[in-house]
Amino acid sequence: MSGHxxxxxxxxxxxxxxxxxARLHAADGTVYLDCVAGIATxxxxxxxxxxxxxxxxxxxxxxxxxxIFRIPGQEELADRLCADSFADVVFFTNSGSEAVECALKxxxxxxxxxxxxxxxxxxxxxxxxxxxxxxAINAAGNPNYVEGFGPRLPGYIxxxxxxxxxxxAAIESPTTAAVILEPVQGEGGARAVPDADLRQLRQWCTDxxxxxxxxxxxxxxxxxxxxxxxxxxxxxxxxMATAKALGGGFPIGACLATTEAAKGMTVAAHGSTFGGNxxxxxxxxxxxxxxxxxxxxxxxxxxxxxxxxxxxxxKERYPDIIEDVxxxxxxxxxxxxxxxxxxxxWARDQQxxxxxxxxxxxxxxxxxxxxxxxxxEAIEKFERTCQAARGKMAA
Ligand code: PLP
Numbered sequence: 001m002s003g004h005x006x007x008x009x010x011x012x013x014x015x016x017x018x019x020x021x022a023r024l025h026a027a028d029g030t031v032y033l034d035c036v037a038g039i040a041t042x043x044x045x046x047x048x049x050x051x052x053x054x055x056x057x058x059x060x061x062x063x064x065x066x067x068i069f070r071i072p073g074q075e076e077l078a079d080r081l082c083a084d085s086f087a088d089v090v091f092f093t094n095s096g097s098e099a100v101e102c103a104l105k106x107x108x109x110x111x112x113x114x115x116x117x118x119x120x121x122x123x124x125x126x127x128x129x130x131x132x133x134x135x136a137i138n139a140a141g142n143p144n145y146v147e148g149f150g151p152r153l154p155g156y157i158x159x160x161x162x163x164x165x166x167x168x169a170a171i172e173s174p175t176t177a178a179v180i181l182e183p184v185q186g187e188g189g190a191r192a193v194p195d196a197d198l199r200q201l202r203q204w205c206t207d208x209x210x211x212x213x214x215x216x217x218x219x220x221x222x223x224x225x226x227x228x229x230x231x232x233x234x235x236x237x238x239x240m241a242t243a244k245a246l247g248g249g250f251p252i253g254a255c256l257a258t259t260e261a262a263k264g265m266t267v268a269a270h271g272s273t274f275g276g277n278x279x280x281x282x283x284x285x286x287x288x289x290x291x292x293x294x295x296x297x298x299x300x301x302x303x304x305x306x307x308x309x310x311x312x313x314x315k316e317r318y319p320d321i322i323e324d325v326x327x328x329x330x331x332x333x334x335x336x337x338x339x340x341x342x343x344x345x346w347a348r349d350q351q352x353x354x355x356x357x358x359x360x361x362x363x364x365x366x367x368x369x370x371x372x373x374x375x376x377e378a379i380e381k382f383e384r385t386c387q388a389a390r391g392k393m394a395a
Contacts, residue, residue: 012348019046022374024353024366032348035366036050036099036355040099040186040218040331043245043291050286051248052361059284065278067271073281077254080288084227086236087256087393089263092276093189095215096243097131099253100180102134102270104243106257107178107211108155109264119177120155123170127161127188128181130215130241139180161185161193164200174278176213179241183229186218189359190326190333195233202235211238211261217253221245222291222368224329225301232328248287252280291368298369303375304329307364310379318386320393330368333361338389347390352381 005204015027015094022045024034037043044051058073078090091106093099102123111119122139129135130380134153137145141158155177159166170176183198185191204213214237219229221242226232228240238261253275274280290296308325311334315322325336336343340360346361355363361379366378 001087012344014348014353021045021047021369030351032351032353033378033381034251034353034375035364036353037365037367038249039244039355041244041336042098042249043221043246043247043368044287046249047227047368048248048287048290049235051250051283053156053287054282055250057277058279062278064274066273067276071276071278073278073285074276075139077281077284077288080258080292082287083183085240085256086258087240088259089256089257089262089265091241091255091270091272092273092280093253093255094251094274094280095131095253096241097133097136097253098272098275099217099241099243099255100139100215101133101135101386102132102255103180103213103215103239104139104178105270106255106262106265107213108240110261111264113178113264117349118175121157121170121173121176122155123157123167123176123179125159125161125181126216127185127191128215129185130182131182131217141146152218155172159332161191162197164197167201170206171208171272176208176210177211180215180320181211182215182217183221183233184219184224184328184331184362185358186331188356189335189357189361190328190331190363191327191359192326195235198230198233198235202237213237215241217243217373218220218255219328219331221288222300222329223331223365225297225304226329227292227297229328246287247280247284248290248359250280250283252284258386296368299370300329303366303372304332304368306372307375307379310375311382312378314383314386318343318383318390321389323388327363329372330364330366331357332364333357335359335361338393342390342392343385346392347381348387349388350381350384352378352385354382 031261124139138153138156239257309324357363
C-alpha cells in the first residue's frame with residue numbers, strides 16, 4: 001500500500017478493479033456482492049450502460065466551460081429537479097458537503113436579505129452527518145470530527161434527536177436561522193425520523209420564520225422508495241442538499257431551495273469552478289431519468305420489503321448477533337451485538353460487502369435496481385456471516 005496517501009481512511013483490504021451491476025471484482029479474482037454501492041452512490045450499480053454512454057457521448061463534446069457561460073445540461077437537470085420537488089431553484093456542486101455548505105449559506109443569507117442578520121444559529125442533531133467542510137462538521141457537531149480543528153464555529157447548536165421541548169425552544173429563539181436534519185440518518189446508523197416529528201418540525205419552523213433544511217445527500221434520490229425521503233411525511237423543506245446517487249457514481253451534488261429561501265443568493269453570493277460542469281450534468285441527467293422511473297422506485301419498495309422481512313427472520317434466529325433492524329427503503333441498518341467492523345470483515349469472507357454505521361450498525365445500501373435473486377443471495381451470505389460470527393464469538 002502506498003505510504004503517500006493521507007492516512008484518513010480505514011480502508012478494507014480489498015483492491016477493487018472493476019464492477020458490473022451489483023458485483024465488484026477484486027484484483028485477486030474475488031467477486032463480491034456489493035451492498036455498499038459506494039455508500040449509497042452507485043444507485044444503478046456499476047457500469048450502468050446508459051450512464052456509461054452518457055459520459056462517453058459528453059466526453060466527445062465538451063468537458064468544462066465555467067459557470068460564466070450557460071450550460072444546457074444544468075438548466076435541464078435543474079428543471080427536472082424542480083418539477084419533481086418542492087424547489088424552485090438549484091445550485092450544483094461536486095459533493096454532498098458542498099451542497100450542505102450551500103444550504104447553510106443560503107439559510108443565513110436569506111435572513112440577512114430579510115433584514116434579520118442576527119438570525120445565524122443553525123440547529124443540528126446528535127448522530128447526524130453532513131460532510132467534512134467546516135460548516136458541515138460544525139452543523140453535525142460529532143466530537144470525533146470537530147476536535148483538533150480549532151474553535152467551533154459560532155452559531156451552531158446541537159440537540160438530541162427526539163428532544164421535542166428543547167427543539168421547540170431553540171426554534172423560538174430570535175437568533176435561529178435554520179434547522180438541519182437528515183430525514184433518515186445514514187452514517188448515524190439508519191435512524192429514520194418519525195413522519196409525525198417531521199410534520200411537527202415543519203410547523204414550528206413555519207410559525208417562527210425559521211428555515212428547514214433537509215440533508216438528503218444519502219436518503220434522497222430514490223433510496224427510501226420515494227424520490228425524496230421526506231415525501232413519506234408530506235413535510236417539505238425550504239432548502240435541501242442532495243448528492244451521492246444523483247450522479248450514479250459521478251461526482252455531483254445539488255442544493256435545492258424555494259425562491260423565497262434563496263432570496264439572498266444573488267450574483268456573486270456563491271459559486272464553484274466545477275459544480276454543474278457538462279460531464280457531471282450529462283451523467284446526472286441519465287441517472288436522474290433512470291432513478292425517477294416509477295419502476296425503479298417500485299423495485300426499491302419491493303426489494304426492501306423482502307430484505308427487511310428476511311433480516312427480521314435472521315434476528316429471531318440469531319438474537320445473539322442481531323439486536324435491531326431499522327431504516328427505510330434500501331437504507332437498511334442492522335444493529336449488531338458483535339463489533340460491526342469485525343462483522344464487516346466476516347461478511348467479506350462470504351463475498352458480501354456491507355457498510356459500517358454509527359451505533360454499532362452495519363448498513364445495507366445496495367443498488368436501487370438490485371434484483372430479488374440478488375437480494376436472496378445477500379440474505380444467504382448475511383446468514384452465513386451470522387453463523388461465522390457465532391462461531392468466532394464462541395471461540
Ligand atoms: N450528508 C450526508 C447525509 C452524507 O451521508 C454525506 C456523506 O456520506 C454527506 C453529507 C457528505 O457528502 P460528501 O462526502 O459527498 O461530501
